[in-house]
Amino acid sequence: MRELSLNILDIAQNSISAGASLIEIEVSEDTVKKTLLIGIYDDGCGMTQEQVTNVLDPFYTTRTTRKVGMGVPLFKLAAEQTGGGLKIESEKGKGTRVQALFKTDSIDFTPLGDVASTLVVLITMNTDRDFIYTRSRNGESFVLSTAEMKAILGEVPLNEPEVAQWMKDYINEQTNILLGGVNK
């Protein structure tokens, strides 16, 4: 994957397949420790301990179920090649939490890329689910919540083109404010 935002899109698709109704996505950066944490948390069907072990193995998993495959191993690799790592916690019937930690000063750190596009695709393609996106940096953060948007929009769907454009602009603008106008 050329951007970590594409890994986010890919991993969140697993949450969709798992029937999650709420998917939380966290991107938090610590410029002092030089780390970036990406978390994808869902309330979907979850996995057994055996399945959790299996999703990390691309060769075992691809031939067991169609829901898992290269996605998690690629995300894990992206994290490990920076000196970070990936962890998955899951409970059958409760949901799954995937967290990847990156060392941002590593030469092998993949750029975060266009997270706004990832979120707009996820939200507009799955208007029946809810998403909470939290972007933070050194303790400061902003949040985008589809439940909050739906409350304002009423019967106007989140995949209405003007709404999608607003989301993209809002996320980009809030991110720029958070980063203090520094383009990343």
Add this chain to the structure above:
Amino acid sequence: MKSLAELQAIKERTLKSMTSRSDSEDNTRIVVGMATCGIAAGARPVLNAFTEEIARRNLKGVTVSQTGCIGMCQYEPIVEVFVPGKEKVTYVQVSPEKAAKIVADHIVNGNVVAEYTVGSIAK
């Protein structure tokens, strides 16, 4: 600066122009493969190109959706177009530029872009 309050204005504007845009059986469907293989090959900008082109042309009765891996990963991004009453058309190695042409030629004018279809490369 963008604020949530703007959504209220968008809502009022949109409700006036919104016709009963049902996701009915008569809709033309554009389905983009969004599994790991599709995403890695560039499906995200392709999906965006379709939704933007359809919005720009204000096309009604056309829906864009996503699907998983359909088993031809080497030809991703793959896009399937379902026009009611017609056979499914499978486009391969689609780019945002090809997406715009598919909308113009196939969706709007009803002419399949033969050189982008799976039939033109898979031997």
